[in-house]
Amino acid sequence: MTGPGTARGGPGRLSGWARDLGLGIRIAATGGRQGRLRTALTAIGVGLGVALLLAAASIPSLLDGRQQRDAARSLTAPDGGHRPVHRSDHSFVHATVDTTFRGDAVGGTLLRPDGPHAPAPPGVATYPGPGRMVVSPALAALLKSPEGALLRGRLPYRTVGTIARDGLLGPGELRYYAGSATLTTANGGHRADHFGPGTAGVPPEPVNPVLRLVVAVAFVVLLLPVAVFIATAARFGGDRRDRRLAALRLVGADRGTTHRIAAGEVLFGAVAGLVVGALLFLAARPFAGSVTIWNVDVFPADVTPSPGLAVLVALAVPVCAVGVTLLALRGVVIEPLGVVRGGAARRRRLWWRVALPPLGLALLLPAMTGGALDDPVHAYQAAAGALLVLLGLAALLPWLVGAVVARLGRGPVSWQLAVRGLQADGGAAARTVGGITVAVAGAIALQMLFGAIQADFTRMTGKDSDRAQLTATATATGRDDARRMADRFAATTGVRQVAATLEAWARRPGPPRDGETFAPITSFSVGDCATLVRLAAVRSCRDGEVFTVLTGDDREQDAYVRRTARPGADVLLGGDDDARGRRWRLPAGTRTVVARPDPHGEKHFGIFATPGAVRSVPLPEMRAQAVIEVDPRLPDAAEYVRNTAARISPMIRIGTVEDTERDKRYTSVRHGVFAAATATMMLIAAGLLVAVLEQLRERKRQLAVLVAFGIRRGTLGWSVLWQTAVPVVLGLALATAGGMGLGAVLLRVVREPVADWWVFAPMSGVGAVVVALVTLVSLPVLWRVMRPDGLRTE
Template identity: 40%
Template sequence: MIRRWLADLVLGTRLALSGGGARTALVRLGLTAVGLGLGVVVLLTAASVPHLLGARDDRAAARSLDPAAAVDGVDPVYVAEREDEFRGRGLQGYLVQPTGPHPPAAPGVDRLPGPGEAVLSPALAELLRSPDGALLRPRFPQRVVGTIGDAGLTGPNELFFYLGSDTVARQPHTVPVSRFGAEAPRRGLSALDLLLVVVGATTCLVPVFVFVVTSTRLAAAARDRRLAALRLVGADRGQVRRIAAGEALLGSSAGLLAGGLLFLLVRVLVPEITVSAFRGGLFRADIVPDWRLGAPALLALPLLACAAAVFALRKVVIEPLGVVRRGPRTRRKPGWRLLPAVAGGALLLTRPGDDDARNPAVVVGVVLVLVTVPLVLPWLVERAAALLRGGSPAWLLAVRRLQLDSATAARLVSGVAVVLAGSIALQGIYARTESEQPVARDVRVLASFYATSFADAQAFANAVHALPGQGAVPVRTVGQFENAAGERTPFRVGTCGALRVADCRDGDVYAVAGGGHRPTPGEPVWFTGSRPAGPPQWTVPAVHDVPAVGDDSAALLVTPAALATASGAGLTASVTIPAADPDLVERVRNTVGWNGTVYSLGTERDGTHALVARVLSVGSVLVLLLAAGSLLVAAGEQLRERRRSLAVLMANGVGRGVLARSLLWQLAIPVAVAVVVAVPAGLGLDWLLLALVAHRPMVVDVPAVAVLAATAAAAVLLVTALTLPALWRTTSLEHLREE
């Protein structure tokens, strides 16, 4: 029995390769392979995400600092971590100061740089050499002695550096490191971000299986004629179903091969196209499908294709004398088609909780709601086509075609409908997360410069005042010291004019009333954050009492001459520049260099949320392209199946313009119905997830929903335009011959 079944499957594959002529069969097989291949690419890409994120996190952990570890035979290196930006691109790295000839090894680096040397990532080195990096070069005056290898970068386009300096030990937030590598903290996701991931992943994956079923049904009429011929020579109905499964198995196998080749092409192109989509870009080697996810999905595709091919024969009577497809049939009923939506809504109504969006009930509920869209669509298209009357010849041709075969049209646009419904739900959740992000107001640039003396702080202030339009901006110099008991005292350093103290003399120290801990004159203290630890760095002189001045939070006001006896004072000079233009921000960063930090206040964003949003945006674009590609493939095959009837219409005087408009209406009407289904489904799913799962009010972004619906309409116009050349060839009179 097994041998007989295998023989039937082999016969099906042979018929798929030769049925209707070798050329026609190969074209049909190619179209099916392309449709399935697009789905395979999406599945393989989705299965690669866990490995991709894990590899990035592992490399980030390998270069992270582990100050607690002490390694025998390794000379510690003082390291200060720095994060910066250049025209919106993240820029980060380490300032290093070796303490001996045997520093620890950093991943991807042959040796750590010494004072005045730099080791840069390839992308950063290229940026500095390009004209676009002119404003960035002042931050890297060091001599470049090497580049960072892939093992030390999260992505090929990451801007990362190691800069050697002999002042790192005296800077704040510096740690001695004997080994690079520690467990990196994993990104945490809020409830809304989890919902974004769940809905985004479902929206990207559910259409794939819809497209697989659609691609399997290509050239169904020609296949049914071949099966009728087999019935004529003695094949029974069971054999017919197995032969049909064999044809689908060949198409799905070709789709797996085509998808694998397309996936390899994606891996080649990814390092070039993901710069703005994923911070730092993606390494080609990171895009490796997880076999635990990819293998079941890829094995499911041939099974799904065979099941779809056999299931499609349930209402087709294939007899030795022909195929009965257009006989009287009952209307589709909506009852069972709504059951998945009811079940999905019931699962979401279980309210798994604010912080439990990972609950499988949420995932299954989203899948069931989205699956309802392609199930309800054929019934609605059939009902809509039955109600349409009158119109131009192109309209009449389109409506009559839909009335005769509405299921094919519904299958063509079902993928677009699923993508549209999921995108609307995704957009609603994204709008809610955006509304909970910090509102950008009072945009300012805050620059902090780490100085070891008041002279250094004053030099920084002079450099800031030399910037265009910043001659009068105030620069504050502050610090903090602690005594042997660990009591800390914040202080501010400035001239008498800046401190606004009556009867002020340079060299005096003033204690502000109510300002906090007051040190004892003659008490030895250490400046907080200063290195190395050793003898006291300053002895507090006589202190004079003054009333509180303005909103100054310092406990002491110190004049410059009073610090003349200090050894290596740890000071911070800070300046706030309101509403700075981009070039001025970069000049401020250059002025600070790596002896401080620069922040853009009022524009802070959650990095994890931004990462999730970028990834989902890329996924949505890929699935939209998949939807358009599948629609184009299916529309092209429909033209091939109808080439003789179209040629007959052309021979009887119907113009090509009428046929083109008819083709447009045949796609536009089902798409309009798909929009009518997808918009309420997407909004309903959005409400279920936000109100019942995340317990947040629903936000409807009407312009975004309108844009998404317009995108579906644009897809119809695009597919119609791309199929016009095929239509011109199809309407050739030579197709009047029976092949």
């Protein structure tokens, strides 16, 4: 009797293989209700993974789109300064008037065109007229909402248009362009003749080697669980498939033929999964703009997979699915009269599972023991090492589950049922939680890495936020500007105290003297006694006095102050030469005091004059600066201060006094990794739910039989819970040990000590919560499969 796949010879053998694959495809597509359901579950499981892989493949185009739009709207010259542009009908004057509203950045630009041909900003059709503005859709929605009422007082412009996508980084960006009739280069504006590309000709900022390593490891940590889940989805319905293959042996199919038929079945499911994944990706893509994760949002059009990566996904997923299936069949003996699983007669080999993590650590050894950390090879070695360690954990879990459940003791009926089920097929349960194990282990390693290196990307600013929380800076046009600004801020809701000064430069008249390369120069400040007491160690002060303020710890700087500010001698205020400077003579009774750090942590040194001392002195152009202390009990105190500043002048810069400052690139990487980790965990949860439902479907008959024999439904429910909980507990324990070990090794690579050994707790908790939620959602299906109609068969 001639069965499938018995052809011999080159072309005949190839045609036989094709016929066997085609038979497997037909079985998967038309194999009855159970076959179609099995194929659907495989397609859904694979599709979820493919959708996330396509999202990951979109990262290059997403970043490129944001960078291009950011460069296109830039007004910065290639050298980092403002372009020297002469006035013409193609030029315009601009000024940056960014602000912050309740922690969110609001980008603003004032514009005044010099002529009718001045180019409009990207995403803007025409220039807004004076007193009008065009806003981003997100800002328009905020201004219309009740929460935006406070912000509306800061933007005294009428909205006349919306900024299109070409002018925004993301759909949630808060940005506006406002027209001004008074903006000039003399009052803070800058002239330009076109927008962007502002980064042309600028060499890219070198990537921090530690961040490069973190990104490389993060890609492995975030994408490997997806690959593990796809491999698990490819083995859905393995028991029924093996019984079908045993039936094919009765009609003459040999072992190789059954393997090729199985490959055809899973190939159809994988290809269907590619289609499902593409459809899920396309269906979710329009909603990408409405989702913000860790302050990251994107336009749907930017979420476009790179063609090369998309092709790689399309080829790798079917190959991975077929390869996993063929490897699984090596442990199964399929005979014409039945199936004998290798799990009972052949123990799982431990040596290669245990060998993977040490191999991964061996790859990290050169980076641990020395070498330049900025070598890009270290990043690739770290990624490859992390890959092997996590693969080793995934491979070790089935062996660990089998070894532990074989030694589990007695207990209630639900416990015995769960243990017996795990002893019969613990590998399937281990594969189900394999994705969770890998994801949690990788997350623990990343959290340890981020927790240890954040100190390197966070610096102490030396500022004291207990003394003041905000600063205001503006160009002064008169000697009373600082006082008026202080009075306006002092009358603002939530403000406790304000200290304001006028600041300029003062230098010694005349040419440099012997040993000097230039005439000595120092700062010149005007402020009242209340302000001076906060900035210098002054025991007594009255209006009309002048002080020479020394740093007290910088001898070179103090020498400049002493040579410039000599009691009874003249100084030049402002200007860069004798002709432009304003000559003023220091009083002979000028006292010398030592500076105190201000809330910024800076020392104001040089010449400090009270307003009465310079009342008749023609002052040069100066800078008005105010230090503001607000009431911490009023949440929106800072917003009221910004509103007051906008009413005084839109050119006033409001800064915050922060005790620490974090590197922006580090913050961007951290937010991106956590956003991707959130998406990965959501995928694992969805995939785990599909896997649990598939297992319940496979065990429907056994559960229905047990109910028919009088076993209570509650007992069976607890047995299913125990059967899920045991592999989960073992998986989380393995993930904790492996993740902390990998994290400790990675910290050795970046030469950092372990900052927190308890970082595993929240990550393990997240994994446990995910499994608990999946189990809870699957309970309705469990009650349904235990009905008597579960005894029905085809």
